[in-house]
Amino acid sequence: MRSLFIICHTLTLLLLLPACSFKYGLPTPGYGYPGGLSVLAPRLGNSGNYTYYPRYEAYYHHDSKQFYYPSGKNWVVQPTVLNNSAEEIRATPGVPFQLAEHPSKYHGQIKQAFPTDWTPGKGRVDEPYEFGRSGWDIDQR
Template identity: 70%
Template sequence: MNSTPANGPSLTFRHFFMLCLVFLLAACNAKFGLAAPGYGYPGGLSAHAPRLGNSGNYVYYPRYEAYFQRSSRMFYYPNGKKWEVQPTVLSTPVREILDSPGVPFQFSEHPSKYHEDVKLAFPTTWTPGKGRFDEPYEFGRSGWDIDRR
């Protein structure tokens, strides 16, 4: 008589399969990531949200309508029809700007390409709210609805 239970090998295979699936999903999340919670990126801008573990290459400061590029430590902002690149925004102290609420972005191109959408999503009165995962569940609203606020 065989001492192995009838469901033994298939149960082990199921555990192995589930374990592989969990690791695969974790690896995909590490590569493609989830958007950092707490900013409420609208659908069109969510592709430019930095992924968890990445701080992004620009921070948008709505109060000043300016983008701070981390690598160059310069501010990019519209001034009439042209864009300025300066170490500060209109003689405002840098510390004051950096202390105001900001939204991180990961742009592959100049921020002027995305500015109209960013300005609509994050008006000058914007302040960071709770993350989507911190908000109470509302019956009838899916995750997509919450992201589009």
């Protein structure tokens, strides 16, 4: 009877895991998305529709090939950022995102997680997520 119980629970778990993965997926590895931003990480091999370049505080939209970045209280959309070429900007470390709305909606949170001096492997966002630690993405170390 006990072995039947274990088999049933194992099968239930195996059936639920793929559903969770397809619905939520796993964030793109190597960027250390904090908990609050992991929902914006590209899923299931998708490269995302934006790449955020922390050094420039700019988002590159892959479909339109335009950069979105704040300038005072307004947002600028153009093929370059200030006097830098697109190639120069894309040569710096960037973080892929899948954003359903304009980047301005998420910018405060993204900017905090990925400061201007961010590089892969450096900083707060590369700390491993600890299951059951609810304040992980609110900087409660």
